[in-house]
Amino acid sequence: MLQAMRNKMHGWPSIILLGVCVFAVAFFGIEGYIMSRADTYVAKVGKHEISQQDFQGRMNELRQQLSAEQGDSFDPDAFEKPDMKLKVLDGMIDQQLLLKANEDWGVRVPDQAIRDYIAAIPAFQVNGQFDANTYRTLLAEQRKTPDMFQDDIRASLATQALPNAINASTIVTDAEIDHFLDLRMQRRDISYAVLPKPQPADGKVTDAQIEAYYKAHLADYMDPEQVSLQYIEVNGAQLKPDAAPSDADLMKRYDSEKQRFVQPEQRQVSHILVNVPANATPDQQKAALAKADKIAAEATPENFAKLAAQDSDDLGSKRQGGDLGLLQKGVTNAAFDAAMSALKKGEISKPVLTPDGYDILWLRDIRSGEAKSFAEVRDQLLAEATTGDKDRKYNEVAGKLSDTTYQNPSSLEPAAQALGLPIKTTPLFSRNGGQGIAANPKVVKAAFGNDVLAQGNNSNLVELGNDDAVVIRVAKHVPAAAKPLAQVHDEIGKTILDQRIADAAKQQADSLLARLRKGEAMAAVAASANASVKNVAGVVRVQPDLPATLRDQAFLLPHPADGKPQYAAVDMHDGSYALLAVDKVQGADLSKVPPGQRDTLRQQMTQAYGAVATEELIKSLRSSTEIKIAKDRM
Template sequence: MLQAMRNKMHGWPSIIVLGVCVFAVAFFGIEGYIMSRAETFVAKVGKHEISQQDFQDRMNQLRQQLSAEQGDSFDPDAFEKPEMKLKVLDGMIDQQLLLKANQDWGIRVPDQAVRDYIAAIPAFQINGQFDPATYRTLLAEQRKTPDMFQDDVRASLSTQALPNAIDASTIVTDAEIDHFLDLRMQRRDISYAVLPRPQPADATVTDTQIADYYKAHLADYMNPEQVSLQYLEVNGADLKPDAAPSDADLMKRYESEKQRYVQPEQREVSHILVNVPANATPEQQKAALAKADKIAAEATPENFAKLAAQDSDDLGSKRQGGDLGWLQKGVTNAAFDTVMFALKKGEISKPVLTPDGYDILWLRDTRSGEAKSFAEVRDQLLAEATAGDKDRKYNEVAGKLSDSAYQNPSSLEPAAQALGLSVKTTALFSRQGGEGIAANPKVTKAAFANDVLVQGNNSNLIELGNDDAVVIRVAKHVPAAAKPLAQVHDEIGKTILDQRIAAAAKQQADTLLARLQKGEALAAVAASANAGIKSANEVVRIQADVPAALRDEAFLLPHPAEGKPQYAAVDMHDGSYALLAVDKVQGADLSKVTPEQRNMLRQQMIQAYGAVATQELIKSLRNSTEIKIAKDRM
């Protein structure tokens, strides 16, 4: 067939057709003709794709974080709402925009900053000091290598690099602080009179009026829908392991996890860093090396700490004389590691080029690797094995309870008999919850869910806490129903009367306010309503001895002119009203503000201004970057 095609391919038309085909294949790639590329990203920020896996990982992290913080009040369904998913994705997009800006503008996180951050994490410390063995063990449990975790930390710190730089460059002047304090601590002299509640024009409420009100507001007089539950509970605290682990079992565990108990070879190191800027010119590199050579030539064990405090560009260690503490292989970069483990105790290195610049190392001490014996860690192994057995026992029983309740959806008795559990019952409770397990929002939500309440099925396993779970079913259902009129008759009568009094009180206050605004004195107007006058001078925005409603209104009124107070009628939110007069306004007494308070306020204002500037930067980056969002893949 190919020969036949060749025989027919003659002349310039054929050459043109062949040329077009060759160009298309070369330009688009032959795979474009034999397969189509399925796009799987949730969002695309410029050329960077946020994958579905990345998005789900972030959702899971936030879900676990909020669950730990909120406990029983945590609502997992919130993460299924489109607006929550979009909010999380927007945050990931903002982070990627900041990372790309870092890359474009040459901003990077130094290795030392990553090391300092990791060393400060309490989970990796023993007695307040970073412990490498604990670090490796915890990472192994999360199936991460130190390099993977350091990359995660670097990415997290990178998203803060620009905001931190913005904060550092934000200037808040003394005048701005004074202006804020002048508003925040402004003082006002006020007078006020709380008016007695008037009697309504009609103090009689008839049965007909009560019946009409009852019909018009029936929803306000309903007994709520209620249920009582049957439930089976599995609590890990009540479960006993089948048998205690033997020494042979513990020894087997020790041998399989021996790496956990090995203390690697370590070096106690101090260093002096001469920073080399990102994208440094050859002249800058030479200048940095010359400076490092000079420091190295002068350095001795006796003056090393002084030189570090004086010349080191590592802000994290220079205050400690360059001390980095005890380090092991893999914690620092490869170049640093090589020199650190090549030095002899007491030696000072020549400058070594690392990603941060030129490092001068002083090896102060060494610690050989060692392993803890089985006897030293037996108690720890026993505690871990016992806890593990207890967890397995709980998971086994909870799993069987879940399976049995699912296989027998109309009753809890089969599961109770199979597992030796007792069926317990709750009192009636509404959708607002009740007592015992009904106080848990997860239980309340499940109790009123369609499959449990309407279809009459057992619930899924509901986790109440660590190693504590229940399965529920509805034992009794009481639908919502209107309370009998006779039961709420007097309550409705009082409500109608209170509404009449409130309307009369407002009318009275408005009438008296009109008299004040026409020029009558507050004393005369208040006296006509049998109300006494109270005064308070230099009232500030937060002042406990002045009713909140009056205080809030006082700071909304305009400044008064000399001898002409500003007036208002104020709803006291208890059915009464007050007449308010603002007589005088003064600025803050700045002499009462301590230097410490001013510095604290300055930092708060810097953070607030910096946050606004960061959001403006992100907005600008969004406008200049092509962003695609695939909502159907969220």
């Protein structure tokens, strides 16, 4: 193509145009062929991409958390619904918006805050104290390094930084508290009369009326669909354990995992922090270093605690004279670790630049690492080995059950014979569940699922607990069917009559309410319906001796105007109605509210207002940020 153009074009303008074309093809066109890129993100927030891996990781974390909290009532299929996926993704988007705002506005999480947070996690504590060996072991089980976990904690705390700052800056005035208390503690004087149920205009129900109602409401008179099940259960507690490991086996395990039982060297450290602001200017950095140099030059073991209380910017430790307790390598950041490891007992370091600023360290003591003997940890090793063997046994049998029932989808017999497990049955039960395993929502859902009920296959492995699972199949299916009219004849007759009474009661109440609003006395109006009036003074919003429907309606009515009560007809939800009058409204006596109650309310209102402000902030960040969501990749 370029040669053809050359043959037809002459002169320097043609040469320039041709050169531009060659350049464009060479440096842009070719890139389009060799640099093609397929997007894989689930969402893109500004320039940040939320990957499918991150999204699935968050889904798995929430799935495990809810499973642990809800137990047998947990429904794993809920996480497959688009609404749930979008809700989780929205949360991740909100977190990313807050992280970007932190970056833009210079908000950061100090390393000390991360250390304090990790040290307070009960899972990492032994006898109420942070235990580094437990910390590393649990992280290893999760396939995480301390740096990875600290990054997770930093990100988690970072998403709370702005909301916490908003809460801290939220002001709830005394007037707002007074207004809330006045509404909450308001008292109302009321009068009410519960009306007797009237007789319906027509008290006879014919067979034709009953039959017509039956046909119109057939869905209300159905016997539910039911199934009974065959099932094979694998219960870890009922499996025969293998032989207990010998001391030789335990010793071999001890030798291979000896590092687990070594208490690492710990160093007792105090520090003085000179903070360096985020995005600090060169002059600010120089000023911070000069201050740190001055403190380091003055510091001695004798006055270190006093200088820390006086000059340290670490609010968490300055009250303790800068004491950070016993630390070990890997718990703090790399710069702090290196400086701590280089010191000898009693030495004070020069200023060390860390992510929080300039740190001055005083190494007060060193505790050498110690290894526990085999005798000290034998029982622990035995318990771990026994538990591990039980888990392996359960996983092995459950896996074989799953495989065998999948390979023979139309029967449980092959699996029962291969594993030596009995086939059990359940009584008939509906979609509302039944007894035994039929009380488990997972079993009910599987039993009435298309694959098991309609296709007649064995189910997948249904987990009843941590080491308890079943495979089910339908033994008997009873479709839903309408109850015979003769069986429900009297019930329908009563329903029709009750509806007529309810209609008459409403009509009567509306008529009496109209008379009240025209000015007739309540006592006279109530008496005309053979009802008596009850007067209750000082009704509050929580009053157990008053029907809830009356109490709630009493606080929905407007204040009495010009000395005239406010009236309403109230459905008592039992087929009867009541006439209600609000005669007087009294404000709260705020002098009787204890200071502690006001303080608690102020905290609650601050959190509520802060949450609303945080939502508004996130809405603002969303409106100013380009957000793309790929629903097909969720």
